[in-house]
Amino acid sequence: MLLKNLRPADEYDRFASQALEPWDVLFVTRIRQIARDLPPGALVDIGTATVVVPVRLAADHVLKGWHFIGLDLDETMLEGGRPRIEALGLSDTIELKVGDALDLPFADNSLTMAVSRATLHHLPDKLKSLTEMYRVLQPGGVGLVHDMRRDVAPDLLEKFTQMRASVGYPPTHVEEKVTLEEARALVIEAGLDHCTVVTSPSSGMGALGFEILIxxxxLA
Structure with missing residues (x-):
């Protein structure tokens, strides 16, 4: 399952569009880098909430020809993002789907990319979420996970807390996150260490979190 956000869709949308801006830019930039080496195909954003990331991607010329799927367990979050999709004329490019991160509603080997931003820490079975992501990727496909570290530097955590406060959001619950080493251990336990790298920047706002690249x- 993917736990539902405790905040209404409009509040979360404001938070995601404003306070998460620096990390969304990092995430979208990373997806662009990866997509350059892949043929256009289908990309799912797991835990998409109000579909901020797919909208950014669909408006990017580098990703022309791709089909985007915003997946979330909470239908009200998806509906919160629908007006933005329609206003930008992206209804044919972005598909909204209610679905479970631990039981992805896609066939084996069917997607070119599967991405997830700030979702892993919400999931009760993080290992299963990684094996599900791997399952739905086609051979040669790429999975990308960005999430926050529990072992984040105190100064970065304070900056993030201030950014959340600026849009009326309370401090994040660091205890629910995983450390960098725990993320690496998850990958090993999932049996994906042969094709997965876990990294974290040593400085800058990106150091708030880590990346899992599958x-x-x-010949999978």
Whole structure:
């Protein structure tokens, strides 16, 4: 399952559009880098909430020809993002789907990319979420996870807390996050260490979190 956000869709949308801006830019930039080496295909954003990330991607010329799927367990979050999609004329490019991160509603080997931003820490079975992401990727496909570290530097955590406060959001619950080493251990336990790298920047706002990059072998 994917736990539902405790805040109304409009409040979360304001938070995601404003306070998460620096991390969304990092995330979208990373997806653009990866997509340059892949043929256009289907990309799912797992835990998409109000579909901020797919909208950014669909408006990017680098990702022209791709089909985007915003997946979330909470239908009200998806509906909160629908007016933005319609206003930008992206209804044919972005599909909204209610679905579970631990039981993805896609066939094996069917997607070119599967991405997830700030969702892993919400999931009760993080290992299953990684194996599900791997399952739905086609051979040669890429999975990308960005999430916050529990072992984040105190100064960065304070800056993030201030950014959340600026849009009326309370401090994050650091205890629900995983450390960098725990993320690496998850990958090993999932049996994906042969095709996965876990990294975290040593400085800058990106150091608030980590990246899990899965590259499914062509002969998977």
């Amino acid at each position: 590259k499914k072998p062509l």
